[in-house]
Amino acid sequence: MTLMIKDPGSRIDYAFDWNAAYLDGQMLVASSWSIDPVQPSGVTVDAHAFDMVRTSATLSGGVEGVSYRVTNRVTLSDGQIDERSLVLRAEQR
Numbered sequence: 001m002t003l004m005i006k007d008p009g010s011r012i013d014y015a016f017d018w019n020a021a022y023l024d025g026q027m028l029v030a031s032s033w034s035i036d037p038v039q040p041s042g043v044t045v046d047a048h049a050f051d052m053v054r055t056s057a058t059l060s061g062g063v064e065g066v067s068y069r070v071t072n073r074v075t076l077s078d079g080q081i082d083e084r085s086l087v088l089r090a091e092q093r
Helices: none
Strands: 002-006 011-017 028-038 045-051 054-060 067-076 081-091
Touching: 028 081, 054 067, 054 081
Parallel strands: 002 081
Antiparallel strands: 011 054, 028 067, 045 054, 067 081
């Protein structure tokens, strides 16, 4: 799992490239994002998008000193479901 630092005042895009792993002709047909923990002023998903092989989310907020698990869950064209996560630690930069 990847660890990244995010300034609480920033609003920035994060992405996963699913093509490199195993798609072999499959396409992404659905994508959703979740944040843990959910808290007031915590990291939020402001927008998200996906195409056939890549997902992205615009994240904002965060409480300084708190680490958040950001998870992207996708459904592939053959019905398989998978998840990838990263950890964001909110710190002033």
